[in-house]
Amino acid sequence: MKSKFIKLFLRLAISLSFLSAVADRFGMWPAEVSVWGNWQSFVDYTALINPWMPVSIIPALAGIATIAEIAFALFLLLGFKTELFAKLSGVLMLIFALSMAFSIGLKAGFDYSVFTASAAAFGLSQLKEKFLEVDGLKAKE
Template identity: 75%
Template structure:
């Protein structure tokens, strides 16, 4: 039972981390507690940690990252293809961490625990037993249909 609770906690924590970051860049969080506070500030930060990309494609990169974070968060919350979306989340977080490290130094990646979040996502991808996941319902439905 302990493993199931840990898996649920990992799914929830990673998902809420993604959704909180998205909410921040969309101006949902109050300005006094936000990191970016709006889309334009988020894109400036995206340019800062991705200086090797032309400025013209930064909005596309920011949009793709934001859409990925929303999709990954929602699929992890409901438990759809958990292992796959946990791995994809780990890759995305590792890209963030490495971008931060190579552009502004390792301190920011450590301070924001991005390497830790990536490791948590990769660890989540190794949990095979289903618990409170849509995949369990789909698997049972498939079995019932046979």
């Protein structure tokens, strides 16, 4: 029974973290707690951690990352294809962490707990018991 609550906590923590980061990109957090505060600052940060990418595709890369974070967050909140979207979330955050490590230093990925969040997402993908998930409703049919 405890694993059900751990799984729910992981789903909520990962999905709400994604949504919080997205909200920050669109200026929805107060300036005193914001990391980016606006879309252009996020695009600039995307360029900073992806210096090997052509400048012309950085805005698209920022957009793809944002769309993925919104979709993954919603699917995890609903518990739709949880195992799949937990794995995809782990991969996305690992790419982010490695991009940070190779561009601005390993410390940044640890300071912002991106490696930890990636590991948590991969851990979530291993919890098979359904709890408050759309997938659990489908399994009962």
